[in-house]
Amino acid sequence: MYLESLYAYLDPGAGSLIIQGLIAAAITVPFLLRSKITEALRRIRRRD
Amino acid sequence: MADATIEPGSYRDPSGAVYRRDGVLLRQVNQVFADEWEALRASGLLDRLTRDRLLVTHAEAPLEMRLSDDAIAVIRPEIVPVISYPYEWCFSQLRDAALLTLRIQSLALDAEMTLKDASAYNVQFLEGRPILIDTLSFERQVPDAPWVAYRQFCEQFLAPLALMAKRDVRLGALMRSDLDGVPLDLAAKLLPGRTRLDPGLAAHIHLHARSQRRHADAGATATGPGPSRRAPRVSSTGRRALIDNLERTIRTLEWAPQGTEWADYTEHTNYTDAGRLAKERIVVEMLAQAGGTWVWDLGANTGDFSRLAAALDRRVVAPDADPAAVERHYRRVRDAGETRILPLLMDLMNPSPASGWGVQERASIFERTNADVIVALALIHHLAIARNVPLERVSALFASVAPMAIVEWVPKDDSQVQRLLASRRDIFPDYTLDGFRAAFGRHYEIVRESPVEATARSLFLLRRQP
Numbered sequence: 305m306y307l308e309s310l311y312a313y314l315d316p317g318a319g320s321l322i323i324q325g326l327i328a329a330a331i332t333v334p335f336l337l338r339s340k341i342t343e344a345l346r347r348i349r350r351r352d
Numbered sequence: 353m354a355d356a357t358i359e360p361g362s363y364r365d366p367s368g369a370v371y372r373r374d375g376v377l378l379r380q381v382n383q384v385f386a387d388e389w390e391a392l393r394a395s396g397l398l399d400r401l402t403r404d405r406l407l408v409t410h411a412e413a414p415l416e417m418r419l420s421d422d423a424i425a426v427i428r429p430e431i432v433p434v435i436s437y438p439y440e441w442c443f444s445q446l447r448d449a450a451l452l453t454l455r456i457q458s459l460a461l462d463a464e465m466t467l468k469d470a471s472a473y474n475v476q477f478l479e480g481r482p483i484l485i486d487t488l489s490f491e492r493q494v495p496d497a498p499w500v501a502y503r504q505f506c507e508q509f510l511a512p513l514a515l516m517a518k519r520d521v522r523l524g525a526l527m528r529s530d531l532d533g534v535p536l537d538l539a540a541k542l543l544p545g546r547t548r549l550d551p552g553l554a555a556h557i558h559l560h561a562r563s564q565r566r567h568a569d570a571g572a573t574a575t576g577p578g579p580s581r582r583a584p585r586v587s588s589t590g591r592r593a594l595i596d597n598l599e600r601t602i603r604t605l606e607w608a609p610q611g612t613e614w615a616d617y618t619e620h621t622n623y624t625d626a627g628r629l630a631k632e633r634i635v636v637e638m639l640a641q642a643g644g645t646w647v648w649d650l651g652a653n654t655g656d657f658s659r660l661a662a663a664l665d666r667r668v669v670a671p672d673a674d675p676a677a678v679e680r681h682y683r684r685v686r687d688a689g690e691t692r693i694l695p696l697l698m699d700l701m702n703p704s705p706a707s708g709w710g711v712q713e714r715a716s717i718f719e720r721t722n723a724d725v726i727v728a729l730a731l732i733h734h735l736a737i738a739r740n741v742p743l744e745r746v747s748a749l750f751a752s753v754a755p756m757a758i759v760e761w762v763p764k765d766d767s768q769v770q771r772l773l774a775s776r777r778d779i780f781p782d783y784t785l786d787g788f789r790a791a792f793g794r795h796y797e798i799v800r801e802s803p804v805e806a807t808a809r810s811l812f813l814l815r816r817q818p
Contacts, residue, residue: 320560325583
């Protein structure tokens, strides 16, 4: 992934991109887990 | 064809420009944006967003209406009658605008598109709700690319909201001093230390500010200079997780409008029920007599009289200087689904100036007014006595803004005026009913003067002199 491939007329900021990558990496698994649990609960409620 | 006038704030994005031709607001789509424009139209995202009233509609216009030869299309966006800026919004208005932006980004990701900017100035309030006005804010999502507008979102939405919620609501005014938003290092310094324990604020503001500082001199040291500069990879799930996390962080930010002097003002007026009813009846009669479409209810407080104007099917802009009063008013408007009233945060003693590039990028509040009628109830004594503004200057300002005015005269022996004079010398010999008539008579003719029963106050319906 190269910066030049992003059509950004704004300066996204190097530090902002880096921290975004780190935050996204850290929250992806909890996000997936929560999504799965929410979906499962929704299915159970629908069945009831 | 008539010359086009480019909107002063439309210069940053090379995708296209906003301009007026023959008084019609138009937007050109430039050649450089051609592929993205086609992809955006084919994605179905525009239809979805406009159908849900998240984005203004637009109509295609003939290419002959273009601004320059590199146009590939011209569109005619839906008009937003009153343009307001983020520093004129109360806490919940900015919060709702932030949530709208995240909702749109989420829908964009569903359509394999992304917001290429997240400017708070791209959101306006139309029919009581926030709406995106920048149709060209989208581009195709590059696989594994981070969100390029993340920094802008944090500076223009998250940082001011966090400061307003966690430190002091008046810090929203920082948006006025820096049009790019609140720098994150400043936000991190101003926020209370305990916000470092809030996972969302710790990540998106404190660590974000530290990362900016650490990499400030490295260009995109993301991994070196030149064509090989790398951006971190962010998976599609990571992008969704980021938007979800930002939304959760924003939703946890709350501000309860405390009982400031102004937010509770209507509960502490010296009006009896009979006096209040009489005042309402006269104001309604005067509004009907004044006609027009747009009413600016100056010092609207929580909007009791704005609602009377709206009930007459007027469109109302309701500025007030008190953040708590505007917050309460906005919540009332939003919760009631009222579409005709726009509460705004504005101090008449220091109204929004023109600012930005060439002092033209953002217009002053008076360049954006469209008032047919000014309503100034229980306001005149605060300007003349509390703030020393001569009555003639008040009259001149009102006359420069609207052709009709409804003004409440509050005499010196009124308990509210006596309260203002309690701790200062009375240096206002001209603050009399005759003085009021003389000062306003320089710019207006008095159409009607009605004493308010059970009070010593009077209401004036005024028509600007030709």
